[in-house]
Amino acid sequence: MKINKLGFTILVLCFFFNLNAQTKKVSKDEKVKKKYVQLIKKADKKYDDYAYVDAIKAYKRIVKKGSYDEKVVQRLANSYYFTADLRNAEKWYETLFKINKEQLPEYLYRYAQSLKSVGHYEKADEILQIFNQKAASENRATLVRNEKNYLAEIKSNSGRFEIGDAGVNSDFSDYGGTVYDNKIIFTSARDTGGVAKTSFKWTNKSFSKFYTADLLPDGSVGKVKTFHKKGHGKYNESSPIFTKDGRTMYFTRNNFTDGKRGENSKNVTLLKLYKAELVNGEWKNVKELPFNSNQYSTAHPALSPDEKTLYFASDMPGTLGQSDIYKVTINPDGSFGTPQNLGPVINTEGRETFPFISGDNELYYSTDGRPGLGGLDVYVAKINEDGTLDDVQNVGQPVNGKQDDFAFTIDSKNRNGFFSSNRENAHGLDNIYRFTETKKLVCEQELAGIVTDAESNEIVANASLILFDENFNTLQTIVSDEKGNYTFSKVKCGKTYAIRITKEGFNRKDVSITLKKENGKTELPIALQKNIKPIETKQIAVNKVMVKPIKIANINIGSDLVKLLHIPMNFFDLGKSTIKKSSEPQLLKVVGALNQYPKLTLDIRSHTDSRSSSESNQILSDKRAQSTRDWLISKGVDPNRLTAKGYGETQLTNKCADGVKCTEQQHQQNRRSEFIVVTM
Incomplete structure (x- = not known):
């Protein structure tokens, strides 16, 4: 067996x-x-x-x-x-x-x-x-x-815990540490004696059982004793958690129900999650959870603060690695929804295991799939109100070390808790350690800078700045002071942000930045371009609509419909469809025109020279037109105001067709972008 x-x-x-x-x-x-x-x-x-x-x-x-x-x-x-x-x-x-x-x-x-x-x-x-x-x-x-x-990031997160022996360890494997009824409940493979000794061939140690000890006022623990009044058969149990009313326990056990051991198709007994009820001081009515299977393992349950969601580890179909963290809804009637994988934000191709949800709605878990100190390390990620997860952070030393560190639990009120490790100089295979967190893991930056006029370099006071997260949700809104300074405080490390700057007389500007994963300050100076003003007023007919032609710096918008907004400039390197950095100032003038005329809609037309095949030129011009459109959208232009199409080499502006010898300058005249006014 x-x-x-x-x-x-x-x-x-x-x-x-x-x-x-x-x-x-x-x-x-x-x-x-x-x-x-x-x-x-x-x-x-x-x-x-x-x-x-x-x-x-x-x-x-x-x-x-x-x-x-x-x-x-x-x-x-x-x-x-x-x-x-x-x-x-x-x-x-x-x-x-x-x-x-x-x-x-x-x-x-x-x-x-x-x-x-x-x-x-x-x-x-x-x-x-x-x-x-x-x-x-x-x-x-x-x-x-x-x-x-x-390693530098882990070092910056370290030194926040005072740790010590939990006082319940033996010469065998002891791990876990759940507080219940002012007692610590943990798992141990210690042999409690008896005529027949039972052991597990993985480690040649005893089968694991639940043990308990009173938590005394002076911080010490009382005498260790078995948690169950009655013994159990030849199976392992671990990872108990309890509902707040103390009436329900979820736990892990080998596939063993009603006195019968279950096996998978290879005759291996895997792990399952079980639920028990407290009846007259004894844990009875043990039932396995409905999403268990004989063909895969489910283990290590954890409850959300509202007790409406159960988290656990499993290698069920759909798992990204050797084991993943999942969650499942607990319905009001006690039934369960469909388990959901937490995805690649949390899970890797390695081992993710032992989840725990704190009262602050933080997910702690262990994994060896991330760059860490060695073996399993403990990590944490904040669970947001919408269910998404913030960046995953290593909790640092001394909780984490060179060996395996796992089964982390914490009381969010007093910041005390337990974790387990097989680090050196321990009593047995695994030991339980108590800890007090002396400082919460908060990585924040101050994002600051000065707003200036791009042309004169003079300061721009009273500019409005809005900070967005990577999903364009508004986080903070501030105004630059009389010296042009601005500061966004308590900005989370390691994330990408966008800042939108507006000021009367200047074009709106959007900038993005990714902050380092360390506490400190990031400087981001911002230079604004003054508004582009029309200098011609003669009206012309565009698509039978009378509009004002515009002259923007060296960009002429004339009455020729094909070249109504014609920029005789190469935005792209030869054979490429990515806009060059040096071309962005010219394109920003198009953004300015669109901002100045809110009803203006444009058709973007991209052209190539005759070099290369006509088929590849058509594909390239399509990509260039779309790339130009995407760039304008990234600057805040409404996508509905832009269409894009490539024309390849079908509309050359000079004689430089296939087989005609031309200079590079002549070829460049054909590599152009045109912006056609559709409505205004």
Whole structure:
């Protein structure tokens, strides 16, 4: 009978997959070879049965004979990794890469995590860069690329906790820490004695059970005792949470219902979420939750402050990695909605597990899928009112360290809590630590600058400035002072913002900026262009409508409909459809005209020269026209006022057709943009 102990003791947190790799043939005489094959089969059987402690012993016997078979070393390294012995995992992953550097990306990632566990961060980052190249499309690789300064960010978040031993640890695995009825409820694999000892073959330790101890006024704990009055069978249980009225408990347990153990298609017993009710002082009416399955695991429940949403970890279909964080609605009648994956903002291709929702509606969870200090680190993200999540932040040291750190819980009122770790110098495999948070994790910047006239460089006082978030929601509205200074205070780090500046006599300006992920101040000077004023008043007929022609700086708007707003300028590099930075000042004049005439609508026409094929020129001009339209929209122009079309090389302005020798200047005359007034 196989039992998957995912979720109990630290390694049990991972919902993992086995990686296959080709092995090198062993060249020995047939008798020795046969014995060797039998040893590998026995070791592989223990590995496949999740008996990693026994698998380690078996694989080590094989390598001691001097045979460093690639698959044997892979599985030996994995066995140490899955049992949270990252120090030994690092040793054998190093051996693996000496045997063959070309390994699957997952081995690169595990090797990097193991290197961090022994403090080799520089080498870990080198391995992660190779991982980044091999698994470029992975969310983990994107995080590696985007968070190159992750150690500095973690350092800035550190030093906010006072930690100590929780006072309930044993020589076995102890983890979790839920406060209920002024008691700590936790999970332990300690053996409480008895005639028959039961153990789990993953770690050769006892099956995990719930234990409890009183929380005393002086901060110490009372005597540890079992939480249940009655014992239970050969299964693991962990991660209890309780409703505020204390009448309902959600928890994790091996697939074991009504005295029967459930199995998946491979005869493995997975994890399920259960619900129990308090009846006359005893937890009864144990029922599994309806979204469980024999074919995947669900574990580690967490309740939202209003108790209307249940969060949990799972490797159910749709999971992005080895395990993801999900949420599910708890309906008023006690039924459940459909589980929803929290998506790539939270989840990666690695392990996301042990969610916890604080009273401040913050999601704490552990993952090894983000650049961290090693193993599982604890992270936090604020849950907004609309259900979206703010940036994910590492809570820093000393909660996080080189090993696995998980099962973080906190009381939002007194800022006390518990977390678990398998860090060195602990009593057993995993230990529980208490903490007090001395300073909340708030990363804020001051965004400030001075508003000036772009031409004269004089200060612009009393300009109106609006700060928008990346979804264009208004955050703050201020006015520059008499010296042109402006300041947006308490702006969140690491986010992209837009600022809209308006002032009578000047064109409206929109600028964007992405702030660093560190506390401090960011300076952003802003220069405004004065309004563009019409200097001609003779009326002309445009589409049978009388309008005033406009002359904007060196841009003439005449009566020729094809060139009503003709800019004889190349906005683009040869063969490109991205607007050059040097072209933006000219295009800003078009924005000014559109702002000056609110009813003006334009048709954008893009043309190429005759070089390249007519087909590719048509495609390129279409892209250029659309790129121009998109640029104007990005500056606040209503999309409904703009249409765009490319004409390729069909409307050349000179003789420079196919086969005609022309200068670069003559070709450039054909690479042009025209803005045709449709209505005004």
